Amino acid sequence: MKKVLAQCKKELAQFVRDRLTLALAFVLPLLSLLLFGFAIRLEIKHIALVVQNFDTGLMSYDLVDRFYNNGQFDAHKWSGTHPLKDALDKGFAKAGIIIPPEFTRELRQGHNAHVQVFVDATDVNNARVIKNSVIGTINGFLQDNKLIPVNLPIKSEIRLWFNPGRRESLYIVPGGIAVVLWIFPSLLASLAMVREKESGTILQVYASSITAVEFLAGKILAYLIISGGMAAFLIFCANLFFNIWFIGDPMPYLVGLLFFLFSSVSFGVLIGTGMNTQNSAVQTVGTAGFLPAMLFSGYIYPIRNVVYPLSLITTIVPTRWFVQLSRDSFVRGSGWIYDWYLPLILAVSGAAFFYFAYANMSKMQLKV
């Protein structure tokens, strides 16, 4: 135990000495969190819309007014003959609507009028959002003008649970914290491990009486402390900038966080034992750590949309489970009854990474 603590103290001293890694440990995570939290928004709020109105009747003006007054669409000046060619192609509008001549008269006479809607579908997600808003607006227009009965036989009451205002930051930020807390602790730990090899001090470790387990435990303990500080700092900043805080019992999260950081640091150490230069360590953490954490954790886009064979990989990515735990703790407020298995999974993954790191390390040591 004494050796573990001594090793840990040595790591911490080394860590504080290097300015670049210090910045890496605090500035970069914060920067990432802010970028993830602020810059990732999926839904467009002000959709640029152009309307080509061939009708001169009152109803067509009413419809146009409705589009521009519901807070979702923004008007845009344009000149040309066709909205698709002159506005969507040029990219200054996301949608174009053509109201045909005789629109008002057709409606007054009880005939059917066609409205053409062009949606820029380069951004697939917002194409759906735009279509829904257009149809919703037209339905509202029809109901208010008594063209369809206001009281349909079925009324749907829709309740949005957990996030009634549909704040996107509530979805992105807890996930973002999880991704950041995977990338940087593992990066720092792998660098620390490889540095030992690069400078040759690892041989002194082999020659000393410290065992592989003690050595690894000391290193991991040191980086657990550092990344614990990082986590506290990030959660504090998330509260400051995005106004999120634990809902309900924070214990499952805190326990899960400990195991998650343990697996992240152990993963870094594992990469460190396998690589020989800091360069290749950074590259490997970047590819094997960063990409899965970004893509297979479901932190931007729903995890169920990952295509089948790849979706199997998502189950062994610890970040995925921690993203879920984060959302449960910051948005749902689930508590132990629902989330008991998440810290367990994280603990198992941490133990696995530690074991592999240990196996790798003892391979390098000569048997006495």
Added chain:
Amino acid sequence: MKIISIIETVLGGRLLALMTKETRQILRDKQLLFLLTFPPIVQICLYGFALSPDVQDLRLAVADECKTYKSRELTSALVENRVFKMTGAFDNLSSLMKSVERGNVDAGLVIPPDFDREISQGKQATVQLIIDAVDANTAGISQGYATQMIQKYGQGLVSNPITMPVTSQVTYAYNPGLISSWFFVPGVLGVVLTLTGILVSSVTLVKEKDSGTLEQLLMTPADSWEILVAKIVPLFILLNANVLLALAVGKLMFNLPFRGNFLIYMFVSDIYIFVVISIGIFLATSSKNQRQAILTSFFINLPLIQLSGALSPIESMPDFFRLLSYLNPLRYYIQCIRHILLKGVGFEVMWGDILVLACAAIVLSLSSAARFRKQLS
């Protein structure tokens, strides 16, 4: 006369020799070639297959307390379009609520016992739909969809069915099938070129510093601009090949459309390659060793990618970050790629973006060249 002498120095002289040296060095470096080919292919495939905002197969649980054919019809009207899929039926409200609370289902539909009776008596029946809105975006889209479906089903129930007086014909331009990889893959093409370009150009330069051979180069009669040009030209050719490789992967794996002009695509890419090489040189001149260069590149790559609109649309960012994104050359490049691949437009639309990219390329390459020369002298 002067032109001939320039051509002579290029062809017969040092520049060619230096370029040969650089090319050989790059081709000999297995790690570099690996970095140029393997990560781009993997990244394009992973991003393309893993990221998708599609709203489909949301787990829907139903608490049908009415149990008549009308209530069952309503349920099947909701699931017919694959947005929702049935995952469970509950007898009572509380177990349904619990299921939503646990996150076992994404939405819960509650049909009250008097649902059928109310409708046949000509009154308005109310159904309740609970949507898990943790994922704000998906919740919004599924809410809009569910409202439409329930409305449509209700209209069909009236004794003299209502025909909608206004038919809206929605056309999805550029991507009629709403294939989400067509949004992501063009963005990732830009991201991949940025990542590999910056990495490869900074590493080749820093390596020379690390091993001390830069001093030896300086002692030769070669000018600093010759050293620089000799470094850039082979990289430029390699990154061109990289662009083609990435495009081919996108085409083969995701069946990306290519509606615009190929030459314009290469032209824009070449301008952008100058931008990334300059950033790489800048990075290399400002760091002492490879480790520092790679770690510092994190600080550059992260904002470059996050504010480029590759993974999430720029239009939806808050104002401050959107304004910030105007400073990001990658933003313009990705916009051009999407314009060329999906929209099939040409210079008449993109001239502004291309102009900005060209300015960025000129400013960045001049300043990084100046830094490089200053460091050498």
